[in-house]
Amino acid sequence: MDVSVFTTAQLVIEIVGIVAFALSGVIEAARRRLDVVGVSAVAILASFGGGTLRDVLLDRRPFFWVENHSLLWLVVVLASAAILFMRGKHFEPTERAMQWPDALGMGLFCAGGTQIALSMEMPALVAVMMGMITAVFGGVLRDVVCNEIPRVFNDHRPYALCAFAGGWVLVLAHHLGLPQWTCLFLSAASASALRVLAMVFDWKLPTWRT
């Protein structure tokens, strides 16, 4: 298959993922009755926070959203449109519909983040952590700013663990010497597939016994 098909597919999934992440921020901000500034800020944190933290930790510049600042406009316009057109009754169905693009975006961000860290010669565990940070830390920042315990830390659903598994798939594929695009595809696909399975079969993590 042609590499450029992959590149286009990647771009499309990336935008789909960013929109899903941004909408998760918009809805959480709306529930807290934030104003247009708060909704935009939380949407930006949710969509770009993870990748930005990864790049700060890895000391990489320019950031994704500096190179692609049209995506920043996209999120701001999305947040403003939400304030104008979204009502309380839309939150629930939007959130449910967004689970699927969110799973796609999570897989891609996780694979991309792990790959970037590996190419900077980080140890495997650190690279996998960078992939997880890319995939889940936007949501963590979203929740911290909205004064909630991060959902990914206490909803007892496998989300970060799917990213964890996907990251190790990339490390393994990389060590087997597979071409980069295959590594990325296998990693993103397994993280997303695991997440979809977890949603469909309602998997839960063990809880604390008292």
Add this chain to the structure above:
Amino acid sequence: MDVSVFTTAQLVIEIVGIVAFALSGVIEAARRRLDVVGVSAVAILASFGGGTLRDVLLDRRPFFWVENHSLLWLVVVLASAAILFMRGKHFEPTERAMQWPDALGMGLFCAGGTQIALSMEMPALVAVMMGMITAVFGGVLRDVVCNEIPRVFNDHRPYALCAFAGGWVLVLAHHLGLPQWTCLFLSAASASALRVLAMVFDWKLPTWRT
């Protein structure tokens, strides 16, 4: 007019702004009954947090408070003095009195932050965002640490939006080829003036309809 007059004026406004930001931190920390460590830390976050985040994102060193560490002493002394001499009855009037120097500081920080990002060849929207971050993120960190939703995100008053407007004024003036000091002055003045107008006429942002 002489440039050195501007420089002195800038320094004075900067110190005035930092004191206003620090006092906003002191008062919020005092309301939460933090101890001297907490009050100092929140005051430092409120006054230097925005500029520091901007510099981390832009990968600039040294930080403003490393080059001017006497300002750091100023904030620590201010916080300690507040613990010794401030009582509950002083919070409200101090907060009201600080609104005006705060508006001045906000304008200057916003103009300075946007200017720095522009001079590093950031795209216009990113530069304006950096200006906003410089002006408002100290307050965001102050509120997050004090376990509140950031006021700038949910008080439905134009604050960050004044910084947003002031940032675009700088971008425009810069594109018109005006000299740097004129750009800075126009930008800071319009952000501060907008903020003062918003306070005087009690402007509000639209809220969510249910």
Add this chain to the structure above:
Amino acid sequence: MDVSVFTTAQLVIEIVGIVAFALSGVIEAARRRLDVVGVSAVAILASFGGGTLRDVLLDRRPFFWVENHSLLWLVVVLASAAILFMRGKHFEPTERAMQWPDALGMGLFCAGGTQIALSMEMPALVAVMMGMITAVFGGVLRDVVCNEIPRVFNDHRPYALCAFAGGWVLVLAHHLGLPQWTCLFLSAASASALRVLAMVFDWKLPTWRT
């Protein structure tokens, strides 16, 4: 005495300190009923957050936990083991037992952080602040993520102040031209000793008068 004895002692104290910090994170996360992802994340933040923030501010790479990623494994294994074997009744005694290794770790992290900043020619106050950040900011991040006001800011016990004092001891010893290992030892020992004294004699910081 031989330097290598010091180096081994430092390594042992470092690991002891990291385990104590990680356990403080595990217990706080457990109280909030976080899942295995949350417990691991909070434990990692508590043990490595302070040093990482210091390195981001000083623009140093690689991070401590990138160079020693086996320590990262240690914390993850510790967090997972805690979920399997720890019960509610263990939290209180573990927390009490951990105060002592925590005091050791605090002293060492504070001395190390101040030393690193001094060797990068930071001004004395900034260097001392970096030492404090190394020693206490892991705990701040732990509490912010768990949606609490950082304990170090409002428990009115001397903790950060012990680090503050220990940092100035290092600055002083450095100015007196003492060898680096002596500086580190004096600084860490005085910070830890002060902390132990504060615990034994139940020292309290002054509170706000209303």
